[in-house]
Amino acid sequence: MAKVKHKICMASDFFYPNMGGVEEHIFNLSQCLLMKGYKVIVLTHSYKDRVGVRYMTNGLKVYYLPIKPFYNQCVLPLMVCSLPLIRYVLVREQITIIHGHSAFSTLAHETMMIGRLLGIQTVFTDHSLFGFADTSAIITNKFLEMSLADCNHCICVSHIGKENTVLRARVNHQRVSVIPNAVDTTAFVPKLELRSKDKITIVVVSRLVYRKGIDLLAQIMADICQKHPKIQFIIGGDGPKRELLEDVRQNLNIQNQVTLLGSLEHSQVCDVLNHGHIFLNTSLTEAYCMSIVEAASCGLKIVSTRVGGIPEVLPPELIILTEPNVQSILNGLHVAINQVNNNIGLSPVKCHELVQSLYNWMNIAKRTEIVYNMVSLEPPKSLGKQLRSYIPTGVYPFLLVVSFMHILLKILDWWIPRSDIDIAKDYNTKNSFITNDQQPDFSDK
The missing domain is CATH 3.40.50.2000 (Glycogen Phosphorylase B;)
Structure with missing residues (x-):
């Protein structure tokens, strides 16, 4: 046929x-x-x-x-x-x-x-x-x-x-x-040389909106930074809840522990993830979270709320699931911090290989x-x-x-x-060449 x-x-x-x-x-x-x-x-x-x-x-x-x-x-x-x-x-x-x-x-x-x-x-x-x-x-x-x-x-x-x-x-x-x-596992690979050896870095990459649990993140960020001076947050993304995070950072004087990167190009996400040891997802609702798969592919420990389709996304050895409340997420983070400090669990390379076998x-x-x-x-x-x-x-x-x-x-x-209506000519991209006379501009991506 x-x-x-x-x-x-x-x-x-x-x-x-x-x-x-x-x-x-x-x-x-x-x-x-x-x-x-x-x-x-x-x-x-x-x-x-x-x-x-x-x-x-x-x-x-x-x-x-x-x-x-x-x-x-x-x-x-x-x-x-x-x-x-x-x-x-x-x-x-x-x-x-x-x-x-x-x-x-x-x-x-x-x-x-x-x-x-x-x-x-x-x-x-x-x-x-x-x-x-x-x-x-x-x-x-x-x-x-x-x-x-x-x-x-x-x-x-x-x-x-x-x-x-x-x-x-x-x-x-x-x-x-x-x-x-x-996930494109050829792009999201572990780069251990980017990780800090003196501090534990928690990375968040998300739209800063209510349904992503940013209100929870604000309280967690305040509790962790005040109790653990050697832990830092890197937060990528933008949205209406960014002002809340900025207020918490300024009021508690934790600017040296919390970095707000704002909106990211997708080409920047891999390097941001590789600066971290732990990836945190605080979503209140989620059909499927691409960010946790990308972070797992980069070898990070994943801590995420148990909501929507997230339990289906990664096997248990790659993720710590919590309830969508502050105390449960803090408990999950403490487990992940202990794993990082004591080198417990799969290595970043093994995490990447497992994700590569699961998603294509x-x-x-x-x-x-x-x-x-x-x-x-x-x-x-x-x-x-x-x-x-x-x-x-x-x-x-x-x-x-x-x-x-x-x-x-x-x-x-x-x-x-x-x-x-003039009919558009088709490009033959399967064999990586173009069959019509006009060459397109590939500069946008």
């Missing part, structure tokens, strides 16, 4: 130069799919002066649409304003599968909805866990239910994430697969490829079937929005026919 040559559009509000777990997942998965011979493009919004088409490693084409973010790096959910532009890109690139990422991403949901109306198959990866009781979770869950009602298939990064998505978005569990994240991006791409092959066999749905799939959500006005978008697409088919 001949291999299907999918043309994939990765759609999300979160991508380079913004850095995080979702951004890294999209980039690494795209690179592996390119090496497998598939065509992959990325669709995201503009980042300041980064607007238009850019090329990254191995010819990965990124469309930075001229849409400004509205809140938390996400575009405003206007549904129809970006429709002509997204349609043009999807037709021009002859996309056969749209892969949306992150429940927070408005652009991902809009692109998938427009794609379904164009007869394109859609896949969605959920990277987060949500509650069921607070106002923001209720609203987000309802929007996610509406978006996934007609999605061909969903991917979750952990089994607990699958249970969460099935419950809050009311998705049939047979349409949800579990494919974890991975090519394996993740192979499993994702199976999902693509499966959804590509499904026939496109008519407008009537699409509208019927939204009825169980109970949001009946949404049917009018979808119908209006369908009418706009028909008008655009008349006003700007597909035959008038």
Whole structure:
């Protein structure tokens, strides 16, 4: 049987130069799919002066649409304003599968909805866990239910994430697969020469937001630094909770023990991790934590809260799990400090080798490829079937929005026919060369 040559559009509000777990997942998965011979493009919004088409490693084409973010790096959910532009890109690139990422991403949901109306198959990866009781979770869950009602298939990064998505978005569990994240173990390697021999360094690399447990981190940082003058913290990342950490550092006069690095480039993370002996994760909710895998690959002792999908990520010999409260985390840190002082547990090299055997991006791409092959066999749905799939959500006005978008697409088919849209040439990156005459610029990555 001949291999299907999918043309994939990765759609999300979160991508380079913004850095995080979702951004890294999209980039690494795209690179592996390119090496497998598939065509992959990325669709995201503009980042300041980064607007238009850019090329990254191995010819990965990124469309930075001229849409400004509205809140938390996400575009405003206007549904129809970006429709002509997204349609043009999807037709021009002859996309056969749209892969949306992150429940927070408005652009991902809009692109998938427009794609379904164009007869394109859609896949969605959920990277987060949500509650069921607070106002923001209720609203987000309802929007996610509406978006996934007609999605061909969903991917979750952990089994607990699958249970969460099935419950809050009311998705049939047979349409949800579990494919974890991975780490580039060739980039995240132990560099023991960077570690301090006089002090024990605790590293934190995280978005400084409430759900990452930064309030807990502030109290832990205060307790540890006052009782153990030979312990120092290196904290990478930025967010609204940075001010809290700065206040604690200044009020307790522990500036010489706490370093706040601010936002990091992904190329800097490995060196930051290798300055540490212990990696601390204080998340209150987490579907899958990429940072602890990267830290384990660099040979650090891992102390993390036992929340969400984290217990699934690393084997017991690589992680100390705690409850999400100050005293439990302090107890876990004291165990890790004792292990460092007495050289107990796996060596950094052994940690790296174990992570290398467990996580591989090519394996993740192979499993994702199976999902693509499966959804590509499904026939496109008519407008009537699409509208019927939204009825169980109970949001009946949404049917009018979808119908209006369908009418706009028909008008655009008349006003700007597909035959008038120039088709983009494809790059052959599987064999590391480019087949068209114009060489792309790889300077962005």
